Amino acid sequence: MKSDIPVTSLQRLPVYLNYLKSLDSDGFISSGSIARALGMGEVLVRKDLAFTSAQGRTRVGYSRTELIAALEDYLGCNDKKKAVIFGAGEVGKALMSYGGFSNYGIEIVAAFDNDSAKVGTYVGGKPVFDLEEASQKLAELAPRLAVICVPASAAQTVADTLVDCGINKILNFAPVLLHVKEGCVVRNIDVAANLAILSSMI
Amino acid sequence: MKSDIPVTSLQRLPVYLNYLKSLDSDGFISSGSIARALGMGEVLVRKDLAFTSAQGRTRVGYSRTELIAALEDYLGCNDKKKAVIFGAGEVGKALMSYGGFSNYGIEIVAAFDNDSAKVGTYVGGKPVFDLEEASQKLAELAPRLAVICVPASAAQTVADTLVDCGINKILNFAPVLLHVKEGCVVRNIDVAANLAILSSMI
Numbered sequence: 001m002k003s004d005i006p007v008t009s010l011q012r013l014p015v016y017l018n019y020l021k022s023l024d025s026d027g028f029i030s031s032g033s034i035a036r037a038l039g040m041g042e043v044l045v046r047k048d049l050a051f052t053s054a055q056g057r058t059r060v061g062y063s064r065t066e067l068i069a070a071l072e073d074y075l076g077c078n079d080k081k082k083a084v085i086f087g088a089g090e091v092g093k094a095l096m097s098y099g100g101f102s103n104y105g106i107e108i109v110a111a112f113d114n115d116s117a118k119v120g121t122y123v124g125g126k127p128v129f130d131l132e133e134a135s136q137k138l139a140e141l142a143p144r145l146a147v148i149c150v151p152a153s154a155a156q157t158v159a160d161t162l163v164d165c166g167i168n169k170i171l172n173f174a175p176v177l178l179h180v181k182e183g184c185v186v187r188n189i190d191v192a193a194n195l196a197i198l199s200s201m202i
Numbered sequence: 203m204k205s206d207i208p209v210t211s212l213q214r215l216p217v218y219l220n221y222l223k224s225l226d227s228d229g230f231i232s233s234g235s236i237a238r239a240l241g242m243g244e245v246l247v248r249k250d251l252a253f254t255s256a257q258g259r260t261r262v263g264y265s266r267t268e269l270i271a272a273l274e275d276y277l278g279c280n281d282k283k284k285a286v287i288f289g290a291g292e293v294g295k296a297l298m299s300y301g302g303f304s305n306y307g308i309e310i311v312a313a314f315d316n317d318s319a320k321v322g323t324y325v326g327g328k329p330v331f332d333l334e335e336a337s338q339k340l341a342e343l344a345p346r347l348a349v350i351c352v353p354a355s356a357a358q359t360v361a362d363t364l365v366d367c368g369i370n371k372i373l374n375f376a377p378v379l380l381h382v383k384e385g386c387v388v389r390n391i392d393v394a395a396n397l398a399i400l401s402s403m404i
Contacts, residue, residue, distance in 0.1 A: 014392060015390075103394060145401055169400045169403065170400075171393070171396055171397055185400060189396060191297060194373055196307075199308070201212070
């Protein structure tokens with residue numbers, strides 16, 4: 001079922017979840033009021049939510065708690081997933097200290113870096129291991145996700161290591177296009193590109 | 203013209219640009235080979251590139267240098283734009299030190315924070331000003347873009363200040379839905395949500 005959802009719909013599910021969580025009141029909420037609050041079309045909202053197990057009722061809408069539970073279930077928030085971070089620079093350290101991952105069932109378990117001053121330290125309670133030990137540590141930790149925060153020049157090498165170690169879901173902060181084999185997914189967060197897109201809008 | 207482009211197409215333009223820049227060879231490149239390299243459909247690539255001024259030639263493709271120039275022109279890479287950062291924590295500092303913004307014509311000119319230990323310091327050569335002085339400094343600096351990297355609880359207040367000061371393009375790292383008036387655009391970078399999306403894929 002999950003493979004049927006368009007990525008654009010999948011990307012909106014956390015937006016609905018955050019919005020529903022931000023509401024104080026319980027009770028029922030209609031797709032129309034969700035759409036108005038988020039500045040989206042009502043049909044789109046209904047189509048997106050139909051991918052989850054939530055059942056809307058005519059003229060009443062969705063139970064807020066049921067809809068939150070359905071979204072959390074769909075996004076795997078209750079399914080614990082380990083993630084590792086490559087590159088313990090500013091961005092890597094920020095992610096290690098960030099508490100919001102647990103909302104999605106994600107636990108950052110460790111980081112890797114090649115800077116001997118960082119190796120052996122702890123950030124946000126998580127250890128920084130030597131990049132050289134990556135293969136061995138990845139086999140021990142068995143994470144499902146990895147985040148690449150190394151400089152652009154080192155990102156492909158790190159991606160190759162990850163794929164060799166069987167990690168096929170990579171979030172990439174390095175402003176470079178990573179080549180991975182079929183069956184692997186890379187999502188890119190290029191901050192500069194996002195700012196450029198923003199400045200081209202309106 | 204820019205208002206006609208779908209956001210999803212706009213989001214792909216930096217991907218094409220990064221890919222074209224990563225190639226060593228000059229000469230011509232077809233939409234088919236771009237599509238294959240990026241794992242996308244050829245029709246989609248052609249449609250996206252048609253929003254720019256680049257002209258592809260039958261059976262030859264696009265001149266790589268012309269296509270790069272057209273993409274850079276469309277994304278405003280040659281049009282200097284000032285940006286400010288709110289919140290000089292780990293993420294904020296990483297952005298202040300990051301060199302990649304200039305590729306898109308974006309110059310980070312300052313950051314704002316409410317921590318007196320940070321106010322008056324420089325990161326990546328850029329000053330950290332007191333959050334209390336934001337209105338006055340924003341009037342002086344006249345930035346076109348702002349990046350919010352403050353904690354979720356403070357993000358809406360910062361967004362209100364920005365909108366009051368006439369800044370209508372905001373990149374938001376705080377994991378919260380910001381409410382802004384019509385005519386303002388907010389793009390969200392929710393790292394945890396991105397990891398959750400990734401883990402729901404395949």
